[in-house]
Structure formats: structure tokens, C-alpha cells
Amino acid sequence: MQIERSGGPGQVRFQVTEVRVKLTEDPRNKLKAYASVTIDDAFVVRDLKIIDGNKGPFVAMPSRKLADHCKQCHHKNHMRAAYCNQCGGKLDPERAPRDGRGRARLHADLAHPINSQTRIELHKAVVRAYLEEVETQQKAGADYQPKDFDDLDVLNDIVDAEYIEELERRQEEREKRRREQAGHAGEGLASGA
Numbered sequence: 001m002q003i004e005r006s007g008g009p010g011q012v013r014f015q016v017t018e019v020r021v022k023l024t025e026d027p028r029n030k031l032k033a034y035a036s037v038t039i040d041d042a043f044v045v046r047d048l049k050i051i052d053g054n055k056g057p058f059v060a061m062p063s064r065k066l067a068d069h070c071k072q073c074h075h076k077n078h079m080r081a082a083y084c085n086q087c088g089g090k091l092d093p094e095r096a097p098r099d100g101r102g103r104a105r106l107h108a109d110l111a112h113p114i115n116s117q118t119r120i121e122l123h124k125a126v127v128r129a130y131l132e133e134v135e136t137q138q139k140a141g142a143d144y145q146p147k148d149f150d151d152l153d154v155l156n157d158i159v160d161a162e163y164i165e166e167l168e169r170r171q172e173e174r175e176k177r178r179r180e181q182a183g184h185a186g187e188g189l190a191s192g193a
């Protein structure tokens with residue numbers, strides 16, 4: 001889908017020129033779709049995710065599971081691992097870094113907006129494309145043809161329930177910050193990455 005540049009000059013310094021959406025198949029899945037976005041006809045970011053949150057769909061950026069090195073053998077293990085995959089040494093499964101409320105942070109975004117205006121623009125473009133794709137699917141019914149997505153189908157890493165929870169928490173925290181910042185509206189760009 002093509003999106004027109006929104007906002008005046010200097011307001012939005014990039015343009016999402018294309019969004020491609022691949023819906024997930026199980027309607028019970030909180031992960032509703034994968035998306036790729038093209039910025040300024042020049043740069044593509046893939047593996048964004050559209051999550052069905054409590055307050056409607058939101059966008060999660062491509063991410064990786066955090067890992068750290070075993071002190072004994074230096075092998076990389078996931079933060080929740082209780083034993084090293086390589087040497088079997090005991091690990092603390094609670095060693096992951098914590099957020100402000102003491103909850104484990106197990107994933108890090110690989111690409112992401114660095115201010116809230118860019119985040120909002122990106123979010124709007126992706127959610128709009130997602131809703132359009134859902135509508136296309138509903139209209140087409142059994143004749144629905146998912147978009148050709150090159151090799152993105154095989155890229156699917158496992159999105160576990162714990163990660164969805166972490167994403168929802170982060171989204172709620174962002175919304176909370178946005179509400180708090182609403183009191184200071186009109187002071188230019190707020191940093192909300």
C-alpha cells in the first residue's frame with residue numbers, strides 16, 4: 001500500500017512509502033500479522049509485528065532475544081536458561097535485566113524509532129495497512145490470496161507468550177508516558193523510544 005506524506009515540512013522527516021502485511025492464520029493468536037515497511041523508497045525494515053493489545057492493535061519492532069555468556073565456558077545462553085547449553089553449568093534463571101517495575105526484560109529491538117512522533121507515524125501507517133489487509137481478507141473470503149512476501153514466511157521465529165506479554169507491558173508503559181506527557185503538549189518532540 002502507498003501512503004501519502006503527512007504533516008508539514010519539518011514535521012515528519014521520513015515517509016513510510018510502502019507497508020506489506022502478512023496476516024497470521026490462527027485468529028486466537030495475539031500476534032495478528034507480520035509487516036515490512038519501506039522508508040523513503042530507500043530502506044526496508046522487515047519483521048515488524050502487529051499485536052492485538054488490550055487497547056487495539058499495536059506495532060512491535062523487529063527484535064532479538066537477549067542472551068549472555070556463561071562465566072565458565074563463554075557459551076551464549078538465553079536469559080531464562082537455568083543451565084548452560086554447552087557445559088551444563090548452573091545459571092541463575094532470574095539474571096535478566098529488569099525494567100523500572102522489576103520485571104525481566106528478555107528482548108531488545110533491533111530497529112526502532114527514537115522519538116514519539118516517528119513512532120506514532122510508523123504505528124499509524126502499519127496499523128492502517130493491517131486493517132486494510134484484514135478488510136481485504138474479509139471481503140475475499142475463501143478467495144483471499146495472501147501477499148507474496150518473498151522469503152519472509154520462513155523467517156518466522158517463535159513468538160512465545162512471554163514475549164507477547166513483554167510487548168504488551170512495554171506498550172502500556174508507553175501509553176502511560178504519553179498520557180503523562182499530554183500535560184506538557186505543544187513543547188515539541190518528546191523522546192519516547
Ligand SMILES: [Zn+2]
Pocket residue numbers: 070071072073074075084085086087088089
Ligand atoms: Zn557454559
